[in-house]
Amino acid sequence: MATIKDIAKAAGVSVTTVSRALNGYSDVNEKTRERIKQIAQELQYSPNTLARSLVMNKTKTIGLLVSGMTRGSIKDNFTYEILCGINDTTSSLDYDLIFFSTNTSKQKEKSYTQLCRERKVDGVIIQGIKTDDPYLREVIDSDIPCVLIDIPIEGASVGYITTDNVLGAKNAVKHLLQLGHKHIGMINGHNQAFVSQQRLEGYRLGLIEDNIDFNWNYVVNGAFDEDQAYLVSKKLLQTNPQLTAIFSASDVMALGVLRAAKELNRSIPDDLSLVGYDDIVLASYVSPPLTTIAQDKYLMGQKAAELLVAMLQGGIEERRIVIDTVLVERSSTTKVN
Amino acid sequence: MATIKDIAKAAGVSVTTVSRALNGYSDVNEKTRERIKQIAQELQYSPNTLARSLVMNKTKTIGLLVSGMTRGSIKDNFTYEILCGINDTTSSLDYDLIFFSTNTSKQKEKSYTQLCRERKVDGVIIQGIKTDDPYLREVIDSDIPCVLIDIPIEGASVGYITTDNVLGAKNAVKHLLQLGHKHIGMINGHNQAFVSQQRLEGYRLGLIEDNIDFNWNYVVNGAFDEDQAYLVSKKLLQTNPQLTAIFSASDVMALGVLRAAKELNRSIPDDLSLVGYDDIVLASYVSPPLTTIAQDKYLMGQKAAELLVAMLQGGIEERRIVIDTVLVERSSTTKVN
DNA sequence: TTGAAAGCGCTAACAA
DNA sequence: TTGTTAGCGCTTTCAA
Numbered sequence: 247m248a249t250i251k252d253i254a255k256a257a258g259v260s261v262t263t264v265s266r267a268l269n270g271y272s273d274v275n276e277k278t279r280e281r282i283k284q285i286a287q288e289l290q291y292s293p294n295t296l297a298r299s300l301v302m303n304k305t306k307t308i309g310l311l312v313s314g315m316t317r318g319s320i321k322d323n324f325t326y327e328i329l330c331g332i333n334d335t336t337s338s339l340d341y342d343l344i345f346f347s348t349n350t351s352k353q354k355e356k357s358y359t360q361l362c363r364e365r366k367v368d369g370v371i372i373q374g375i376k377t378d379d380p381y382l383r384e385v386i387d388s389d390i391p392c393v394l395i396d397i398p399i400e401g402a403s404v405g406y407i408t409t410d411n412v413l414g415a416k417n418a419v420k421h422l423l424q425l426g427h428k429h430i431g432m433i434n435g436h437n438q439a440f441v442s443q444q445r446l447e448g449y450r451l452g453l454i455e456d457n458i459d460f461n462w463n464y465v466v467n468g469a470f471d472e473d474q475a476y477l478v479s480k481k482l483l484q485t486n487p488q489l490t491a492i493f494s495a496s497d498v499m500a501l502g503v504l505r506a507a508k509e510l511n512r513s514i515p516d517d518l519s520l521v522g523y524d525d526i527v528l529a530s531y532v533s534p535p536l537t538t539i540a541q542d543k544y545l546m547g548q549k550a551a552e553l554l555v556a557m558l559q560g561g562i563e564e565r566r567i568v569i570d571t572v573l574v575e576r577s578s579t580t581k582v583n
Numbered sequence: 584m585a586t587i588k589d590i591a592k593a594a595g596v597s598v599t600t601v602s603r604a605l606n607g608y609s610d611v612n613e614k615t616r617e618r619i620k621q622i623a624q625e626l627q628y629s630p631n632t633l634a635r636s637l638v639m640n641k642t643k644t645i646g647l648l649v650s651g652m653t654r655g656s657i658k659d660n661f662t663y664e665i666l667c668g669i670n671d672t673t674s675s676l677d678y679d680l681i682f683f684s685t686n687t688s689k690q691k692e693k694s695y696t697q698l699c700r701e702r703k704v705d706g707v708i709i710q711g712i713k714t715d716d717p718y719l720r721e722v723i724d725s726d727i728p729c730v731l732i733d734i735p736i737e738g739a740s741v742g743y744i745t746t747d748n749v750l751g752a753k754n755a756v757k758h759l760l761q762l763g764h765k766h767i768g769m770i771n772g773h774n775q776a777f778v779s780q781q782r783l784e785g786y787r788l789g790l791i792e793d794n795i796d797f798n799w800n801y802v803v804n805g806a807f808d809e810d811q812a813y814l815v816s817k818k819l820l821q822t823n824p825q826l827t828a829i830f831s832a833s834d835v836m837a838l839g840v841l842r843a844a845k846e847l848n849r850s851i852p853d854d855l856s857l858v859g860y861d862d863i864v865l866a867s868y869v870s871p872p873l874t875t876i877a878q879d880k881y882l883m884g885q886k887a888a889e890l891l892v893a894m895l896q897g898g899i900e901e902r903r904i905v906i907d908t909v910l911v912e913r914s915s916t917t918k919v920n
Numbered sequence: 921t922t923g924a925a926a927g928c929g930c931t932a933a934c935a936a
Numbered sequence: 937t938t939g940t941t942a943g944c945g946c947t948t949t950c951a952a
Contacts, residue, residue: 364631
């Protein structure tokens with residue numbers, strides 16, 4: 247609990263000198279510096295970042311606003327992988343990470359801006375927020391540097407990182423088309439997700455380019471939830487038995503489709519081809535292993551962190567980063583029969 | 584960016600009164616309070632927690648020391664689930680979570696105590712640290728309240744949360760014994776993990792109770808790593824073809840065993856029974872689905888957070904929490920033939 | 921090369 | 937019920 251005051255006293259100098267010595271300023275006698283360093287070590291001094299941040303007006307801290315880190319969503323490594331990427335990066339860039347946890351109830355009490363200002367974070371990374379979340383409006387209006395994951399909004403203090411979801415979805419559909427499928431259903435997420443809007447668009451474009459009519463009856467929302475996807479895909483397949491393939495906007499939902507297909511005695515891939523999205527860890531372990539559009543989630547986290555820190559440090563380059571996806575062919579898709 | 588000073592000026596009162604009004608002290612006129620609150624709102628005031636923490640000497644912040652949150656360990660939801668439990672709990676208890684990221688290189692520079700003191704965290708939760716980690720020594724010696732996950736060390740300011748790993752392992756072995764297996768190998772983690780020591784002990788006890796000799800040749804270390812486990816289990820099975828069952832100290836390693844068995848043309852469970860540990864999400868999806876000892880990881884996180892907060896708030900009850908595990912029978916074990 | 925002094929935004933004795 | 941004052945630990949002018 248030693249403070250610079252203690253060191254100053256012990257060294258017989260002023261606190262100013264201690265501060266300067268310890269922070270590597272040049273205008274301090276090397277001998278004094280050595281002595282001070284020595285004493286600091288003996289006293290087991292560690293600087294109080296609170297005090298420092300208070301006066302410097304920056305905290306070297308990045309806020310993390312992650313929704314959906316709850317018990318239910320555990321199958322989805324998605325968030326975790328992003329987290330790993332962020333954490334690895336910020337830690338090597340010497341920023342600390344602080345979790346803002348937002349259950350919706352708390353969100354009522356405290357605005358986004360309040361959250362950030364109270365903790366005085368230098369910047370924020372946001373993941374998993376819905377497009378109709380009131381926080382999103384605030385993010386844009388606020389001048390707090392912020393990087394959004396998978397929400398393509400840019401602003402003076404706002405950047406984002408995402409993948410090309412239109413292209414990804416289009417590639418998924420094209421893969422199915424190439425296999426001869428003409429009747430392709432889609433299990434989408436929900437309307438409050440940008441990625442859902444984009445993946446739907448990709449699906450539509452893919453079909454159109456192949457001169458296949460887009461049919462609203464073929465697309466249903468599974469809310470990015472396995473059970474929900476099971477329900478809606480089962481119904482979809484029952485009412486549209488002509489479907490020979492399904493494109494699911496997430497692997498987790500594809501798990502639900504898998505279950506539905508099984509119950510309907512439609513074997514995958516022979517009676518039904520299935521393409522997922524994300525390439526979560528499970529994708530390669532389920533049976534059959536899932537063909538899917540892989541996103542490098544760790545990289546997304548890493549890039550998000552790098553972008554934010556760059557913004558903080560004034561290297562304001564491009565505030566928009568798009569990462570490639572890649573189609574991973576496994577065993578859930580095959581030629582139409 | 585309004586401060587209490589601004590409010591004080593606007594309201595024509597002293598900062599003290601503002602502070603008291605906003606913090607719900609009783610000794611302030613209700614009318615004044617209302618007026619102050621009103622003004623605070625208009626000015627979009629949010630308190631500066633840095634300043635507050637500095638003077639109050641507590642931060643309402645919990646440090647999180649998690650090792651192994653790197654790209655490699657992504658199959659292991661283990662950490663993530665614990666994280667979810669912690670996060671949910673601290674957030675409802677109104678503590679913020681701050682990540683201390685420790686790559687070993689940084690650990691050289693900065694001691695555990697320094698880390699905590701700089702950030703002035705009220706307490707710490709530690710997960711995934713090895714028994715020979717120098718930080719561990721510090722944790723015990725330090726007076727910073729700390730909860731360890733899966734490291735059974737108790738102290739004046741240190742509590743822990745774990746499962747009964749001896750019993751868990753014993754139950755795994757007993758399950759195999761009941762199926763008639765006599766030659767049971769074990770893939771353990773590594774010697775720097777308490778849980779490994781304990782699971783080994785459970786394995787040993789299980790055998791002994793059934794009058795089966797413990798055989799050192801039957802146990803190998805897989806470092807909690809899939810590939811490593813693949814390597815050592817393959818060798819184990821080759822040199823000890825009499826083995827009819829394997830107990831793996833983690834599911835991730837069991838994945839490696841699965842691969843090894845396949846390569847050796849030993850079908851699971853018919854030619855080889857396999858019990859894992861953890862019940863990670865993958866366990867129920869691999870083929871065949873893994874019989875395993877399930878730990879409620881989310882609950883572990885939750886309890887850890889609750890315990891720490893209780894310690895912080897002086898409810899010093901019992902600083903030791905042991906959670907039950909349960910044997911989940913799936914399809915990777917069967918009667919010996 | 922060093923020190924005195926002010927101030928970051930807040931809380932808390934103590935006095936009025 | 938309110939205000940004065942000191943101080944948390946640090947950085948940073950400005951002057952010496």
